[in-house]
Amino acid sequence: MLSVKNQELVVEESDFLEEVCSVPGGEGVLACIQCGICSGSCPNVALMDNSPRKTIALIRAGRRDEVLASNTMWVCLSCYRCTVRCPRVVKPTDLMHTLETLTFRHRLTSKKTATPTMYRTFVDSVRNYGRVHELGMMMKFMTKLVWMKKNPLVGLRMLPVALKLLTHGRLAFAPKKIKGAKEIKNIASKVKALGGS
Amino acid sequence: MKYYTYFPGCSSSDGTAVAYGLSTQAIAGALEMELIELEDWNCCGTTPYSSLDELESVCVATRDLALAEKTGLDLVTPCSACYTTLNRANFHFKEYPDVRRKVNEVLASIGLEYKGGVSVRHLFEVIYNDIGLDFVESKVVNSLSGLKVAAYYGCQLVRPDPGFDDSENPQTLDRMMASLGAEPINFPLKVQCCGASLVIPELDVALGLIHKLLENAASNGAQCLVTVCPLCQTNLDVYQDMANAKFKTKYKLPVLFFTQLLGLALGVEPKALALDKGVITAQEVLAPFIKVTKPAA
Numbered sequence: 108m109l110s111v112k113n114q115e116l117v118v119e120e121s122d123f124l125e126e127v128c129s130v131p132g133g134e135g136v137l138a139c140i141q142c143g144i145c146s147g148s149c150p151n152v153a154l155m156d157n158s159p160r161k162t163i164a165l166i167r168a169g170r171r172d173e174v175l176a177s178n179t180m181w182v183c184l185s186c187y188r189c190t191v192r193c194p195r196v197v198k199p200t201d202l203m204h205t206l207e208t209l210t211f212r213h214r215l216t217s218k219k220t221a222t223p224t225m226y227r228t229f230v231d232s233v234r235n236y237g238r239v240h241e242l243g244m245m246m247k248f249m250t251k252l253v254w255m256k257k258n259p260l261v262g263l264r265m266l267p268v269a270l271k272l273l274t275h276g277r278l279a280f281a282p283k284k285i286k287g288a289k290e291i292k293n294i295a296s297k298v299k300a301l302g303g304s
Numbered sequence: 305m306k307y308y309t310y311f312p313g314c315s316s317s318d319g320t321a322v323a324y325g326l327s328t329q330a331i332a333g334a335l336e337m338e339l340i341e342l343e344d345w346n347c348c349g350t351t352p353y354s355s356l357d358e359l360e361s362v363c364v365a366t367r368d369l370a371l372a373e374k375t376g377l378d379l380v381t382p383c384s385a386c387y388t389t390l391n392r393a394n395f396h397f398k399e400y401p402d403v404r405r406k407v408n409e410v411l412a413s414i415g416l417e418y419k420g421g422v423s424v425r426h427l428f429e430v431i432y433n434d435i436g437l438d439f440v441e442s443k444v445v446n447s448l449s450g451l452k453v454a455a456y457y458g459c460q461l462v463r464p465d466p467g468f469d470d471s472e473n474p475q476t477l478d479r480m481m482a483s484l485g486a487e488p489i490n491f492p493l494k495v496q497c498c499g500a501s502l503v504i505p506e507l508d509v510a511l512g513l514i515h516k517l518l519e520n521a522a523s524n525g526a527q528c529l530v531t532v533c534p535l536c537q538t539n540l541d542v543y544q545d546m547a548n549a550k551f552k553t554k555y556k557l558p559v560l561f562f563t564q565l566l567g568l569a570l571g572v573e574p575k576a577l578a579l580d581k582g583v584i585t586a587q588e589v590l591a592p593f594i595k596v597t598k599p600a601a
Contacts, residue, residue, distance in 0.1 A: 304358030
């Protein structure tokens with residue numbers, strides 16, 4: 108972080124910058140030249156609290172809470188447009204994933220968007236069965252959404268979608284559990300024992 | 305005959321994109337490919353998993369890579385998200401020594417080891433490069449001559465790794481459609497995102513993106529869209545009515561998997577190609593082209 112002490116410019120070590128760089132995929136922020144091609148290429152930049160370019164600037168300024176509490180990474184589509192255009196190989200899409208994991212670590216996950224809840228529901232399905240069971244995942248997510256928004260009608264919009272999928276034979280009723288489902292659980296607990304990423 | 309280890313992914317195996325899996329199996333024989341399903345594969349984890357924990361997401365995907373390594377064949381998936389996720393795990397495993405060490409420590413606890421030797425490939429790329437359009441063209445019995453198609457690449461076939469086709473203006477799917485006799489229309493938004501999995505938590509955001517794609521395809525004269533991705537198909541097909549209602553439009557554009565159009569042109573019977581699974585029916589658009597049909601090999 109830059110600060111002025113006794114009329115001298117002092118560069119302080121930023122713990123947050125170090126933390127971001129320590130997760131594989133996060134270290135690209137060091138190479139950023141703030142050109143803004145990432146923000147200019149992003150289909151959802153208008154919805155973001157901070158643009159991708161600004162997010163990188165904030166990380167380098169050590170402003171952790173502003174970065175992690177934002178909705179920015181949760182409206183990232185993982186379309187990788189920024190990644191292929193970045194002249195410095197920053198890989199902003201990977202950076203968004205890194206920041207998502209850090210919001211959970213610091214309990215700063217944005218409540219403005221339902222994306223984190225949907226992602227967690229998805230991962231739970233994989234941890235239980237080894238594969239994602241789309242119908243079960245959607246139903247669980249909708250239940251959580253009703254609870255979050257305190258609005259029993261919030262799931263109604265998705266009903267026609269579910270019906271269309273069911274009548275066209277595009278949703279399996281029962282989850283298919285793989286033989287190695289327990290291995291997925293073991294992976295999760297072993298990773299936890301190692302302290303995660 | 306060419307042999308591959310096959311990774312259908314969750315949605316193409318028995319979910320929203322089951323038509324993709326079925327049509328893939330139905331055309332493999334005609335293209336002289338043997339797709340051997342990876343035994344007891346697990347979900348690649350896709351974007352949701354990598355948002356939770358980086359190491360765990362790489363380990364989950366690497367379980368598949370370790371199983372595939374034993375087969376000694378290339379790992380082929382029709383799903384663009386599986387393709388990107390498995391490649392990302394492969395890249396992180398090779399690029400970061402610390403990740404490599406930890407992943408193998410985790411895999412050892414479930415009796416597996418990965419050496420880093422699997423090549424992850426997209427089914428479309430395999431058909432384009434290994435089978436080749438000359439061979440495809442030589443097998444066409446129902447020319448799709450006159451069918452105006454919007455070749456929709458979406459995101460994760462051509463990005464983040466731009467090695468296989470241009471990431472801004474790719475041409476390979478257009479060329480494949482032309483080899484079947486179809487006419488790929490000018491489609492400027494061919495690599496624009498469909499909204500991906502945000503269609504569930506951020507429906508209105510996704511509907512805006514879906515609307516733009518439909519408008520762009522229709523205004524350029526497309527009779528249908530063709531995709532290489534399960535999620536692109538679902539978003540553009542299943543949510544098309546909802547996008548119509550929101551933006552006061554009346555699009556009725558069938559959204560087909562490239563395997564379905566390929567199968568039709570090769571004379572595979574429509575039933576085996578699961579054309580009836582599309583919410584926007586393709587029957588009217590495709591009927592004039594179905595002359596010769598034979599059961600899937």
